[in-house]
Amino acid sequence: MPHSPVDEMPGCSHTRAFARAASLSKRNDHLSTLPGYFASATTCRLWISGPTTTVGRSARTGSDPKAAGSRRVSVAEMRHWRSRRSRPSGRRTRATSVHSVHHSPLSSLRPISPRRWLSIDRILVFPGICRGSRSLRAAMLASRQETREWAHEEFGHAQLGDARRTVRLVRMAAEAARHPGGTVLEVFRCHAEQQGTHDFLANPHIRESDILDAMAVATAGRCEGQPFIFVVVDGTSLRLTDRKYAKDFGAVGSTTLGARGLKVVHAYAVSPDGVPLGILDQQWWNRVPQKKRNDCHLRVVAAKETRHWLRTIEASKERLVASTTRVWFQLDREGDRYATLKTLHSTGQWFTVRSTYGSRFIQHGRRKKRLTDVLARTRVRGIHRLFVRPRDDRAGRTATLRIRTTAVVLDMLERPTGEQYALPVNVVDVHETGTTPRGEEPIHWRLLTNHPIDTDEDVALVLHGYSQRWRIEDLHRTWKSGACRVEDTQLRSTQSVVKWAMIMAATAARIERIKLLARTDPSRPASIEFGPHEIAATLLMKQKYKKRSEVISNSMPEIGQFTTWLAELGGYTGKSSGGPPGSVTIKRGLDFILPIAAALAALDEQRKKR
Structure with a gap:
């Protein structure tokens, strides 16, 4: 044998x-x-x-x-x-x-x-x-070819001042894609690779912005050919271990708990079909520990964390300026701010922002009225059904939404400077009726957008675009606590953590892309994302551990079926798991079949040499 x-x-x-x-x-x-x-x-x-x-x-x-x-x-x-x-x-x-x-x-x-x-x-x-002897190393690398191609596409054009640094970055990303993990020791098993990674992360001559530029260029390339791209902008925080307060991290979460970590705002590109395309921009900062302040309305933008959101929006637009693809920004209620709305309007791109302040004033002739009062007097435009994904505090369901739409001009005021700004927007107000489970609040979205709402198809597209905002929540879950577990890192400096987190964010986006391709276009062949040895290894193990009633063919599987098999090898149990295969079970399945794929690649290489 x-x-x-x-x-x-x-x-x-x-x-x-x-x-x-x-x-x-x-x-x-x-x-x-x-x-x-x-x-x-x-x-x-x-x-x-x-x-x-x-x-x-x-x-x-x-x-x-x-x-x-x-x-x-x-x-x-x-x-x-x-x-x-x-x-x-x-x-x-x-x-x-x-x-x-x-x-x-x-x-x-x-x-x-x-x-x-x-x-x-x-x-x-x-x-x-x-x-x-000579064929062994090539055989071992054969099964890694797929992840290396992705890593080269993502980081191979990085300008780090030395070609050897770029090679190291590509190798780090490829290994992270093969073995996602929170710490360097989990991802790299060779001592030399571990030391090389630590040296790369600690090198002050390698800037975080150069790594980010490489990621953004790769993402912009995937956006080519699309009629428009959803760019989801959202913030989160990394809670990192710093029990002795000896690391240069900032405060995160509640001030009274004393948690330490970093803050970040992401710009996440998603195709019109809902398939993740990658990271367009990130803005990192350390929050200074201090008591909660109630003077937000008195501070200028330069003194607020809102400035990081504005930089992300502007940088995302600049990274896609050479592309003919139109950008459609998607923001949650954090985006309902004077400076944010004004910046979105000045980009000349589409945007959709969920409104926080229903009591804000709008211009109505010579008088001013409240937005909620105007919407209450607007007739119902129609009924729309939208699948709502499950989460911890909400059951998944097909919600029946009652829709009202109107066009208004927001009368906005920046209190610290006294500046006024009139912003024309369309409002799409949706309210769930008849499908709310017992014990839950009905869905209510008040969306501000500059996209046309002339037809029912336009309104449905606005609702579809905002529903894609949840893609970034999936990314954060995979990145922080799922397959990548970046919060487990034990790195001691902000510079090292940011570089490591960027590489793992690109890895998490790749995992989400594989997952979504299996859901949105399950009929495509598995070879679009997986190599021949990975497919062969999965078929081999699935045939060994199949159910009695299952029939596993040796032909090329579709990516939807293949991803399900991969997740089943990682512990996915079907409907009882609460939904379609997720990133955690897919990662477990990959961990199981990758050593087998390496063995098959080595055997195949040996047969060719004989």
């Missing part, structure tokens, strides 16, 4: 090689539970090859252990070779051609691995009967 290679370590010293081999065997012990593809990772083969060696470096040779002159080398002979190494580095030492195949647990090899052994050509650590 063929088995999978674990790793290849060319030209490293015996001490480091055996230590890494022991680490690999401990890490991959769980692979032996997959019948037919892996043997125990604690039994390895050590090949020593090469008629000549160079002290301090390794000679490139590829001798066959079965060639003439090969012989088995005992432990005593290995110690004898150690005693013969006494010449200075750089001089060539003649040695007899040696090919050793030594079967022994790693625990017995490590005590006899002194530092001064004769340097060897290469060490291969792998279970079972796999042979070969």
Whole structure:
């Protein structure tokens, strides 16, 4: 039965090689539970090859252990070779051609691995009967090709001042996509990769804005060809561990609780079909710890956190200025502010904002009236049915909404400066009737928009656009507490946390895109988002763990069905889980099938070399 290679370590010293081999065997012990593809990772083969060696470096040779002159080398002979190494580095030492195949647990090899052994050509650590050397690394990378292509598309054009930094960023993003996690140690399992990641995050010459620019350019590229794009703007906070108040974080949440972390505003691009396209902009800041203030109406915009929302709106527009795609901003009630509405209107793009202040004044001829009074006297335009997604305090349902629409001119006043502004908007007021579950408040949205509302299709599009605002809530869940768990990070500086959080935000957007593609266009082939080895591994495991009544075909599955299978391998139980597959179960399924995909890629590569 063929088995999978674990790793290849060319030209490293015996001490480091055996230590890494022991680490690999401990890490991959769980692979032996997959019948037919892996043997125990604690039994390895050590090949020593090469008629000549160079002290301090390794000679490139590829001798066959079965060639003439090969012989088995005992432990005593290995110690004898150690005693013969006494010449200075750089001089060539003649040695007899040696090919050793030594079967022994790693625990017995490590005590006899002194530092001064004769340097060897290469060490291969792998279970079972796999042979070969040069093809192993390429085979292991084959299953990672899909995530690397995404990482290169997302960050490959980043301008970080040095091409090596860009390569490191792409590698970090690819590994984060393969193994999402909150901490660096969860994502990167190799010590060298962990150290390289920490050095990258702590490097003051790598600016957060350069990483953000790369993400935004990739997102803008995905927006090309769309008639318009929903850009959802919303804020959130990262609650980070800082029990001793020794890190340079700010205050988040309630002032009395003393929580620490960072604040951020996202601009999230979503297609008209509701499929996430990526991050367009982020604005980060530390909130100064202080008691709650009641003088918001007396402070100018420059002294408020509203300024971060304005920068996000303006930056999002600028990033899409070269595109012919029109932007449609979607904001919740935090956007119902003088400065925010004025900035949205000045962009020349569409916007929809949920109103907070129903008692605000509107211009009605020579008199001023309250917005709520005008809407109460407006006739009902019609009834609209809209699917409302479930959440913690609301049951999912198809809500029946009574719609009123009107056009008004808002009479807005900025109190600190005394500036007045007349803003013409259309108002779409929806109120749920007859479908509200017992114990819940009926849905009531008062939406301010500059999109036309001349036809029923226009009104339905306004409601559809605002319903896509929940995509950013899904992103925050996946990013903060779901598959990526960025709040678990133990990084100690704001600079490092922001860089790490940006990479994980791009990863979370990719996870959400896969999830939504499976829901909105389930008939497309799974190959649009998954590689051949990932598909083969999922089919293999699904056939093994299928229900008795299920029939699993070997043909190319549709992405909707494939995502369901992937989630089922991650613990999804169908309707009893409360809805369609989510990001958490999809991530668990990916964690389960990726090692199997790596094994299949290695076996496929070996067959090609024979």
